[in-house]
Amino acid sequence: MLAFILRRLAQSIVVMAVVALIAFMLFRYVGDPVASLLGQDSRLQDFEELRERLGLNDPFYVQFGRFIANAVQGEFGISYRLQQPVSELILSRLPATIELAFASAIIALVFGLSLGVFTALKPRSFAAGLIMTLSLVGVSLPTFLIGIGLIYVFAVELQWLPSFGRGDVVRIGSWDTGLLTSTGIRSLILPAITLSLFQLTLIMRLVRAEMLEVLRQDYIRFARARGLSNRAINFGHALKNTMVPVITITGLQLGSVIAFSIVTETVFQWPGVGSLFINSVQVVDVPVMAAYLMFIAFVFVVINLIVDILYFAVDPRLRIGSGRR
Amino acid sequence: MTEPIISVRNLVVEFPLRRGLFTAVDGVSFDIMPGEILGVVGESGAGKSMTGAAIIGLIEPPGRIARGEIYLKGCRIDNLPPEEMSSLRGKRIGMVFQDPLTSLNPLYTIGQQLIETIRRHLPLNEAQARQRAIELLAEAGIPNPETRIDSYPHQFSGGMRQRVVIALALAAEPELIIADEPTSALDVSVQAQIIKVLKKLCESRGAAVMLVTHDMGVIAETASRMIVMNKGKIVETGSVGDIIKRPKEDYTIRLIKAIPSIKDETRRHEVPVSPKPLVEVKNLTRDFDLSPGFFDRLIKGSKRNVVHAVRDVSFDIRKGSTYGLVGESGSGKSTCARMLVGLIKPTSGNVLLQGEDIARGLSQERRQMVQMIFQDPYASLNPRWRVGDIIAEPMRALKLVSSRSEAEDRVADLLQRVRLDPISMRKYPHEFSGGQRQRIAIARALSSQPEFIVCDEPTSALDVSVQAQVLDLMRDLQDEYGLTYLLISHNLAVVRQMADDVGVMHSGVLVEQGPVDTIFDNPQADYTRMLLNAVPDISKVE
Numbered sequence: 001m002l003a004f005i006l007r008r009l010a011q012s013i014v015v016m017a018v019v020a021l022i023a024f025m026l027f028r029y030v031g032d033p034v035a036s037l038l039g040q041d042s043r044l045q046d047f048e049e050l051r052e053r054l055g056l057n058d059p060f061y062v063q064f065g066r067f068i069a070n071a072v073q074g075e076f077g078i079s080y081r082l083q084q085p086v087s088e089l090i091l092s093r094l095p096a097t098i099e100l101a102f103a104s105a106i107i108a109l110v111f112g113l114s115l116g117v118f119t120a121l122k123p124r125s126f127a128a129g130l131i132m133t134l135s136l137v138g139v140s141l142p143t144f145l146i147g148i149g150l151i152y153v154f155a156v157e158l159q160w161l162p163s164f165g166r167g168d169v170v171r172i173g174s175w176d177t178g179l180l181t182s183t184g185i186r187s188l189i190l191p192a193i194t195l196s197l198f199q200l201t202l203i204m205r206l207v208r209a210e211m212l213e214v215l216r217q218d219y220i221r222f223a224r225a226r227g228l229s230n231r232a233i234n235f236g237h238a239l240k241n242t243m244v245p246v247i248t249i250t251g252l253q254l255g256s257v258i259a260f261s262i263v264t265e266t267v268f269q270w271p272g273v274g275s276l277f278i279n280s281v282q283v284v285d286v287p288v289m290a291a292y293l294m295f296i297a298f299v300f301v302v303i304n305l306i307v308d309i310l311y312f313a314v315d316p317r318l319r320i321g322s323g324r325r
Numbered sequence: 326m327t328e329p330i331i332s333v334r335n336l337v338v339e340f341p342l343r344r345g346l347f348t349a350v351d352g353v354s355f356d357i358m359p360g361e362i363l364g365v366v367g368e369s370g371a372g373k374s375m376t377g378a379a380i381i382g383l384i385e386p387p388g389r390i391a392r393g394e395i396y397l398k399g400c401r402i403d404n405l406p407p408e409e410m411s412s413l414r415g416k417r418i419g420m421v422f423q424d425p426l427t428s429l430n431p432l433y434t435i436g437q438q439l440i441e442t443i444r445r446h447l448p449l450n451e452a453q454a455r456q457r458a459i460e461l462l463a464e465a466g467i468p469n470p471e472t473r474i475d476s477y478p479h480q481f482s483g484g485m486r487q488r489v490v491i492a493l494a495l496a497a498e499p500e501l502i503i504a505d506e507p508t509s510a511l512d513v514s515v516q517a518q519i520i521k522v523l524k525k526l527c528e529s530r531g532a533a534v535m536l537v538t539h540d541m542g543v544i545a546e547t548a549s550r551m552i553v554m555n556k557g558k559i560v561e562t563g564s565v566g567d568i569i570k571r572p573k574e575d576y577t578i579r580l581i582k583a584i585p586s587i588k589d590e591t592r593r594h595e596v597p598v599s600p601k602p603l604v605e606v607k608n609l610t611r612d613f614d615l616s617p618g619f620f621d622r623l624i625k626g627s628k629r630n631v632v633h634a635v636r637d638v639s640f641d642i643r644k645g646s647t648y649g650l651v652g653e654s655g656s657g658k659s660t661c662a663r664m665l666v667g668l669i670k671p672t673s674g675n676v677l678l679q680g681e682d683i684a685r686g687l688s689q690e691r692r693q694m695v696q697m698i699f700q701d702p703y704a705s706l707n708p709r710w711r712v713g714d715i716i717a718e719p720m721r722a723l724k725l726v727s728s729r730s731e732a733e734d735r736v737a738d739l740l741q742r743v744r745l746d747p748i749s750m751r752k753y754p755h756e757f758s759g760g761q762r763q764r765i766a767i768a769r770a771l772s773s774q775p776e777f778i779v780c781d782e783p784t785s786a787l788d789v790s791v792q793a794q795v796l797d798l799m800r801d802l803q804d805e806y807g808l809t810y811l812l813i814s815h816n817l818a819v820v821r822q823m824a825d826d827v828g829v830m831h832s833g834v835l836v837e838q839g840p841v842d843t844i845f846d847n848p849q850a851d852y853t854r855m856l857l858n859a860v861p862d863i864s865k866v867e
Contacts, residue, residue, distance in 0.1 A: 217427060218422055218424060218427035218428050219427060219428055219429055219430045219431075221383060221422065222420070222422055222428045222429070222490070222493075223430070224383055224411070224414065225381055225383060225414055225415065225419070225420035225422075225494075226414065226415040226419075226420075226442045226445075226493060226494070226496070227411055227412060227413070227414035227415025227416055227442070227445060227446060227497075228415070228441065228442065228445055229411070229445070230411070232441065232445070236441075237430050237433075240430075240432050240433075241430065241431070241432055244432075314432065315431075315432060316431070316432060316434075316477040316479070317431060317477065317479045
């Protein structure tokens with residue numbers, strides 16, 4: 001187990017190093033940082049001085065080494081646009097994104113799993129057919145359309161829920177949470193549903209397909225021949241076997257919920273990392289973009305590690321078979 | 326007179342299909358007495374498994390019991406509501422399936438699965454159920470059941486898993502056990518042990534057994550009475566000795582004639598004498614490095630683990646002869662075959678084809694001399710290609726034909742030689758039965774006009790009567806073209822029927838080799854003797 005985690009960690013470090021290189025390249029080649037810091041009418045001498053001061057005249061590997069050393073300490077420089085340290089910016093926006101991502105992940109998991117199991121166990125029922133048809137809508141409609149649709153129905157016409165922003169937030173330590181106020185929770189509902197809808201239908205369809213496959217297996221027939229109850233077969237034997245492949249996809253999907261909540265955040269004016277990124281792209285705020293890139297890579301690496309460990313916990317064949325391939 | 330455990334009367338199982346009604350079981354009636362083992366034989370599609378599934382109430386939809394009655398100790402069970410039927414399963418009727426590798430849930434320990442089953446049927450608490458599970462495992466012949474009970478299925482070999490499956494089926498002391506091909510997926514020596522376990526457990530409990538199998542040899546060794554099924558109907562019923570020695574119906578006579586026996590003295594053509602063997606295998610060795618990864622070695626101090634799949638094997642194959650390589654799974658015979666055709670490189674030693682080393686790469690003309698036929702005709706033909714393209718591929722790859730029409734002529738000719746209609750070249754593999762597919766595979770192997778064909782279990786996926794046809798074809802082709810075969814098989818009777826010389830492999834080592842009659846009638850190595858004794862064979866019926 002330990003060896004397994006260490007091996008995965010070593011791979012993760014390689015992945016992070018490659019992403020760091022790409023992020024660093026952004027600094028170097030997406031526009032001239034000096035030009036964006038100084039105005040067009042600065043003197044050439046100023047340019048040279050600033051270059052020297054920022055270390056831009058050092059060899060490539062020295063600069064890259066400095067970038068890595070700073071990144072490890074959470075230093076990504078100063079945003080061109082907002083003139084604040086990038087790490088502070090991201091940290092202040094992070095709670096909003098994480099709360100949104102987790103709320104929608106929970107919605108996606110709970111409904112995705114239960115609907116998936118239901119449609120697999122009663123594949124011929126009318127309800128299952130209806131759910132499957134509706135799920136096609138969830139997969140095929142773009143997120144912004146769903147978001148705008150929800151805003152129109154629930155915020156504009158019915159006026160039940162707010163259409164943008166986070167509502168009132170409460171500060172706990174360095175974390176701004178919207179979960180403790182009623183406006184905060186009301187504001188969370190629409191964006192969370194919007195963000196979760198695609199994942200929900202995906203998880204549901206995946207669970208259904210996998211479960212139908214598992215229900216065809218010999219050990220399920222044998223479990224029936226042993227006279228086990230339907231409940232024990234469906235939820236004990238079949239569901240656990242279904243989870244093995246579902247965990248991988250779900251893990252990656254949750255990663256992308258955190259990473260690519262950009263569209264939802266834009267539609268709902270949600271003050272999270274995604275909208276920070278969008279605003280930064282518009283003005284070529286390279287330090288923020290680079291840091292965002294590193295942040296997302298980090299999220300994926302961590303989630304992948306968790307998925308692998310979960311795999312280990314669920315499937316005993318991996319625990320013993322790690323030596324054999 | 327005692328009451329039968331199970332009586333089946335005029336059972337009809339139907340499948341409503343798009344193209345109409347398919348009757349899988351058609352008016353089947355039989356009884357099984359307490360303590361009796363009834364063998365049910367037939368080829369694939371005969372409806373024997375379906376009969377078993379009908380009794381235990383596990384017919385896959387849309388199949389259904391259309392007519393007939395099933396009585397368990399006098400009580401009718403075929404029309405019970407699903408809940409009551411499900412409480413009968415495991416408790417009064419147990420079932421053992423064919424493939425022990427897939428019958429157990431891989432994510433639970435065998436103990437969890439046993440205890441779950443026991444507690445479902447018997448009023449025991451967790452600790453008592455565990456105790457009973459350990460006793461059952463011990464009875465089924467699992468060594469150290471106290472510790473093994475907490476192992477997962479993948480930590481057992483195939484034979485051991487089948488013992489676990491039997492223990493599971495017997496957990497609640499059912500009165501009837503339906504064993505559907507319980508040994509077909511196992512090696513002969515394991516097969517013999519499993520049959521023994523099944524027989525012993527049933528005798529000691531007085532349970533009735535319905536043994537469904539395509540293997541007449543297994544029935545000959547186990548059952549007292551048997552029924553022969555064909556196309557959903559019972560063809561013949563009687564004692565095992567009567568049916569095997571004195572079959573009455575045409576179908577049974579043909580079926581029994583098709584079964585090869587290890588005692589068969591075969592008619593054999595004379596192998597032409599040639600001074601130099603076609604294939605020489607010299608000190609062939611192949612290792613597989615299964616060492617754990619670098620981190621495991623570093624942290625756990627795990628050792629490097631090298632498996633010697635084939636160790637120092639040497640033999641010659643005479644031109645125009647058939648060399649049979651027998652052994653159980655894992656004995657290295659398939660690894661040998663792959664090295665012989667150059668699919669994998671030997672670790673050391675060499676394979677000489679007419680004096681040329683295969684591992685160094687062959688010249689074009691030698692390469693077309695070697696072809697291979699694989700075990701599973703369902704997996705070895707590309708399902709998206711037409712048969713004509715499949716057969717023509719070796720010719721095209723080796724540039725033996727210049728034009729499309731020439732290739733088509735050759736393909737038509739080849740199809741005729743394997744007794745298929747040349748029109749077949751326009752069809753896709755799924756339109757053919759298993760035996761026909763294997764003929765296509767043979768035609769493909771013949772298409773480069775080879776001299777040497779390696780056949781890896783060419784008939785083990787086929788029914789006996791089809792197997793006999795394919796073997797006949799192989800022999801005819803050998804006579805016609807002077808082909809040389811390397812025949813790899815776990816089926817000793819097939820090897821006896823086909824081979825001129827035999828090599829017996831065990832754990833990567835060639836334990837014995839020589840002319841086929843010498844090896845079979847007068848085996849020297851202990852392992853060969855054990856293997857021959859373990860084979861369930863129809864010649865062993867009294």
